[in-house]
Amino acid sequence: MKPRHFIFLAAVLSASALAGCGKKEPPVSEAEVKAVFEKSLPSTVDDKVWERVPAHPAKLLLQDMVEPRLLQASTPFVRVQSVTDGRKVAFLLTWKDATLDDVPGPALFGDACAVQLPATTAADVPAPQMGEDGKTVEITYWSAIFQASVNGRKDDIHALYPRAAVDHYPFEAPSLKAGSPPQQEMAKRYAPARGAENPMAGPRTVPVQDLLADGPGTIRFAEKTVSSGSGKYSGGGWTVLLVRPLPNGAQPGGRTQVAFAVWEGSRQEVGARKMRTAWIPLSLGSAQ
Amino acid sequence: MANVHNWQIGREMNYPYEAAFPKRQFAFVFNINRCIACQSCTMACKSTWTFNKGQEHMWWANVETKPYGGYPQFWDMKTLELLEKANPGAQNWSGKPGADKKQPYGKFDGITVFEAQKMLTPDSARVLGYLPTDEEWNSPNIYEDNPVGKKGVRGELDKEGVELPEHKTWFFYLARICNHCSYPACLAACPRKAIYKRPEDGIVLIDQEQCRGYRKCVEACPYKKTMYRGNTRVSEKCIACYPRVEGKDPETGGQPMETRCMTACIGQIRMQGLVKMNRDGSWTEDRYNPLYYMIHVAKVALPLYPQFGTSPNGFYIPPRWVPRDYLRQMFGPGVDEAIERYTYPDRELLAVLQLFRRSNRIIFRYQIKEGPKVYEATLRGRKITLYNDTVIAYGQDGKEIFRTTIDEPLHVRPGKHANSI
Numbered sequence: 001m002k003p004r005h006f007i008f009l010a011a012v013l014s015a016s017a018l019a020g021c022g023k024k025e026p027p028v029s030e031a032e033v034k035a036v037f038e039k040s041l042p043s044t045v046d047d048k049v050w051e052r053v054p055a056h057p058a059k060l061l062l063q064d065m066v067e068p069r070l071l072q073a074s075t076p077f078v079r080v081q082s083v084t085d086g087r088k089v090a091f092l093l094t095w096k097d098a099t100l101d102d103v104p105g106p107a108l109f110g111d112a113c114a115v116q117l118p119a120t121t122a123a124d125v126p127a128p129q130m131g132e133d134g135k136t137v138e139i140t141y142w143s144a145i146f147q148a149s150v151n152g153r154k155d156d157i158h159a160l161y162p163r164a165a166v167d168h169y170p171f172e173a174p175s176l177k178a179g180s181p182p183q184q185e186m187a188k189r190y191a192p193a194r195g196a197e198n199p200m201a202g203p204r205t206v207p208v209q210d211l212l213a214d215g216p217g218t219i220r221f222a223e224k225t226v227s228s229g230s231g232k233y234s235g236g237g238w239t240v241l242l243v244r245p246l247p248n249g250a251q252p253g254g255r256t257q258v259a260f261a262v263w264e265g266s267r268q269e270v271g272a273r274k275m276r277t278a279w280i281p282l283s284l285g286s287a288q
Numbered sequence: 289m290a291n292v293h294n295w296q297i298g299r300e301m302n303y304p305y306e307a308a309f310p311k312r313q314f315a316f317v318f319n320i321n322r323c324i325a326c327q328s329c330t331m332a333c334k335s336t337w338t339f340n341k342g343q344e345h346m347w348w349a350n351v352e353t354k355p356y357g358g359y360p361q362f363w364d365m366k367t368l369e370l371l372e373k374a375n376p377g378a379q380n381w382s383g384k385p386g387a388d389k390k391q392p393y394g395k396f397d398g399i400t401v402f403e404a405q406k407m408l409t410p411d412s413a414r415v416l417g418y419l420p421t422d423e424e425w426n427s428p429n430i431y432e433d434n435p436v437g438k439k440g441v442r443g444e445l446d447k448e449g450v451e452l453p454e455h456k457t458w459f460f461y462l463a464r465i466c467n468h469c470s471y472p473a474c475l476a477a478c479p480r481k482a483i484y485k486r487p488e489d490g491i492v493l494i495d496q497e498q499c500r501g502y503r504k505c506v507e508a509c510p511y512k513k514t515m516y517r518g519n520t521r522v523s524e525k526c527i528a529c530y531p532r533v534e535g536k537d538p539e540t541g542g543q544p545m546e547t548r549c550m551t552a553c554i555g556q557i558r559m560q561g562l563v564k565m566n567r568d569g570s571w572t573e574d575r576y577n578p579l580y581y582m583i584h585v586a587k588v589a590l591p592l593y594p595q596f597g598t599s600p601n602g603f604y605i606p607p608r609w610v611p612r613d614y615l616r617q618m619f620g621p622g623v624d625e626a627i628e629r630y631t632y633p634d635r636e637l638l639a640v641l642q643l644f645r646r647s648n649r650i651i652f653r654y655q656i657k658e659g660p661k662v663y664e665a666t667l668r669g670r671k672i673t674l675y676n677d678t679v680i681a682y683g684q685d686g687k688e689i690f691r692t693t694i695d696e697p698l699h700v701r702p703g704k705h706a707n708s709i
Contacts (some may be wrong), residue, residue: 067414067490068479104518105422106345106506125294140344144520157344170339191339193520201520217479219500268419271502272479288410 004201007161029054033091033258035082037285041090042083045232045239050092053081058260059277065129066216070273074264078113078277079233082128084284086252088245094281096237101265102144109270110145111233115242117282119212121249122255129260130179130213138246139211139219140227144265146207147231153204199225207220207231250280251285289403294471295570296620298383304392304403304414304476309565310490314468314528315542315601316550317561317582317589318494319644321608321630323460323557325351325433332552333465342519345425348526350551351463355614358434359464363512366591367401368617370416374404379442379595385622386588389570392587393594393622400597401473401510415477415508425515460607463557465549466513466526467592467600468492470569471695474525477508489562490601491528499523510596515554533562533650537685544650544684556645561652569599576653578640578681588629588638590619605630630672639693641680646681647689653682662695 042049046221048168060076063070075165081092093113101111118126119136147157157164172189176183188194193201199209199221208229210222250256257279262271291300292307334348348361358708371379374466379398383391387477397702404416437444448457468485472492475483482498483505485491494505494514499522504513506523531537537545545551550558561579564572574580582589582603589603606615608631615623629637639656660678666672676695685690 017660095615104501104521106425106503106516106518107419107421108518109503135310137378144522156341161520166344171339187340190337191520192496192524193499193522198497198520198522200497200522201476217481220498271500271504 007224008177016076019273024051026051026053026055029056032056032281032283033058033080035084035089035282035284037252037287038083038085039189039287040090041085041243042092042241045092045230045241049083050081053083053092055094056080056280058277060260060262060277060282063261063272063274063276064128066272068272070269070275072267073265073275074269075262075275078260078262080280082259082282084246084252086287087247088243089250089284090241090243091258091260093240093242093262094237095262097233097264098236098265099264100144100233102148102233103160104145107268108160109265109268111238111265112141112145113231113238113240113242114139114141114211114261115244116258116259116261117247117250118257119247121247121251121254125257125279127215128257129276130216130219132215134214136212136214138228138244138247139213139224140238140242141209141211142207142229142231142242143209144233144238146204146209149202149204149271150207246284250284250285253288256282256283256284258282266276292327292471293390293569294339294400294597295390295392295596295597295671296591296599297396297400298388298393298396300619301400301471301597303471307471307569308485308487309470309567309569310485310487310563311489311565312488312532313470313565313571313601314560315563315579315583315603316465316558317579317603317605319557319589319605319641320462321557321605322555323351323461323463324555325353326554327351328552328554329463329465329549329558330580332548333526336529336548338524342517345422346515346517346524347428348513348515349463351461353432353459354462354610354618355459357429359428360420360512361427362424363420363677364510364618365398365652366418367416367510367593368616370418371399371401371404374416375399377494381595381621385625393590393620396595396620398595400595401508402471402476402597409566416472417477417507417510418471418506419503443673449607458610462487462604462609464511464513464527464592465602466492467598467602467676468526468528469601470599471597473508473510473596473598474505474514477504479504486530489528489530489533490565490589491530491533492525493527494523494525496522496524510598511600514567536597540649543685544646545587546650553645559644560667561650563586576655578643578651578654581636581640581654585627586640587622588626588633588637590622590626593609593618593700631668632672635675635677638674639677642679642692642694643681649683649689651681652684653686655682657679659693659695 034054037054078095083090116139119138131137171186208227210225213219227244229242259277261274261276263274289302290306292303294301329349338346381394381395401416464683482495495585501521516523532545535544546560550560662676663674678693680691681689
């Protein structure tokens with residue numbers, strides 16, 4: 001066996017180990033991501049169905065094509081499993097990460113991952129790095145920071161510094177009833193990103209965002225986020241479930257392409273500074 | 289990279305975008321000689337823009353004590369060190385300050401934050417910078433004004449520090465806001481083009497709808513005036529109180545008004561205005577605009593760290609008592625001439641210095657009416673003569689805003705009101 005193959009196998013085995021002790025290891029699909037047909041999609045990362053859905057060990061590459069680039073490799077690969085019910089497609093991403101990074105701070109970055117599909121399924125696929133002009137890609141982005149917020153962590157300074165002392169916020173004055181429209185309005189007025197309805201700013205009900213891009217540096221928010229997801233950190237790694245509609249033109253039984261990205265927060269990976277895959281064939285199972 | 293002219297460093301330089309200049313530029317002059325670090329500006333800004341959750345560490349306007357302090361800590365030393373590392377021993381100026389408008393302070397032969405190519409990989413491809421840690425943002429002014437002991441001697445103050453009348457120690461207060469640069473490093477670094485410079489007044493803003501909180505701007509800004517807000521996951525910065533500059537504040541009836549930090553300045557160190565720009569980035573000749581006069585005619589006010597290359601639009605009258613080498617590093621080679629002019633001001637400069645903080649409205653033009661001689665003396669061996677001239681300030685609409693004299697009226701409190709307030 002050539003040394004390169006040995007490393008790849010070690011990576012696959014190591015990914016399998018991440019699935020958790022005692023769990024049945026899923027079969028491996030090396031050539032493609034196989035979206036297995038199920039009547040109903042799994043709703044959690046712990047669903048039993050993941051034990052029999054083939055896992056594709058996706059090798060992650062440096063994003064070193066466009067600025068700002070990442071030139072030091074971090075997360076080496078992500079294990080991908082997929083299920084479809086004919087209308088939606090679910091992806092389960094599992095990767096090793098020694099540090100849990102889910103707190104937002106001036107110099108703190110969150111762990112994150114994303115799934116990218118061509119907006120339109122056609123033989124002529126967009127460029128794998130964020131698509132290209134006239135060939136849009138759809139991206140579903142999950143963030144550990146979003147997840148912590150959805151899980152109930154408050155967006156205040158005490159999440160970062162539990163012993164911080166705050167004298168007074170004017171929008172929390174006793175004269176303003178907590179949660180009342182005037183109080184909410186005042187709090188929003190001084191959070192301009194929230195006022196501008198920037199989806200980064202919340203309030204957050206899902207830990208994911210739907211995005212569109214037509215090339216590097218063009219990422220934009222989809223009109224509405226329709227995808228859902230959840231992420232769980234345990235055993236030195238993340239397991240993240242992302243569920244999104246099948247893209248335009250993708251049919252059960254058909255094929256398209258899919259790509260993935262992982263950001264390691266402790267290495268200040270954000271935006272273009274990420275580990276990513278090339279296009280990987282995605283076969284969509286059908287009821288037949 | 290485009291090739292653009294930066295008059296502050298007297299040469300062409302690299303910048304990621306083609307040069308594009310606004311019709312008018314937001315600019316200001318701070319007279320450091322007058323600053324007492326009362327922090328009125330700091331609190332005026334804080335209580336207007338950054339008192340919400342997630343902004344606890346944000347001070348868009350701040351005053352720090354130099355040479356010890358900084359917000360975030362060591363911001364300027366860190367960038368200077370990075371540049372020195374990128375271009376060891378060669379961050380120097382050549383030529384001399386002169387009349388050439390394209391290089392009024394001479395020529396900077398070193399490299400700017402946009403030109404440190406060897407240092408730009410792997411982390412930052414467009415601008416040399418660094419991302420301050422949370423701790424560096426968290427304690428503005430800590431230890432800055434505290435008396436300290438000698439290094440290694442505990443429980444005892446440094447006795448030399450209190451010797452009078454000769455001050456062997458020195459310090460000064462540096463008030464800072466965003467410089468709304470002509471070549472903004474924050475804008476250059478943003479991979480999403482979510483930062484823009486307004487064509488009408490040159491104010492640099494982060495699009496709060498588009499920002500995704502990558503913090504490349506925070507890393508790139510050498511003055512560290514873009515800041516990340518954790519609870520909205522995006523970055524924010526000084527907005528130059530643009531509603532006031534636009535004349536939207538009801539107080540001025542539609543006329544442009546200075547920012548909150550300017551108008552709150554009780555030390556009267558600050559003046560902010562809008563200056564006309566030529567298409568090549570030079571300032572349009574506007575002889576009786578007080579900012580134009582102080583910066584381009586009297587040359588008494590100088591840019592902050594011009595060698596960074598961003599062409600900042602904040603200018604400072606340097607403090608007279610500070611070692612010149614330190615000041616030349618901070619304000620460039622124009623320091624000696626500026627201090628000379630400020631120490632022995634001529635009639636016009638003395639009159640213009642009276643314009644600071646007599647009104648909240650932006651002054652677009654001044655006029656001096658000569659008055660009688662009121663004082664004559666010798667200062668450090670030089671003869672000085674004071675005239676009680678009247679200086680009149682005009683607004684954008686050409687109408688008089690106020691007039692004031694060199695010799696301020698003296699009011700004596702009557703005896704019966706002594707000790708009353």
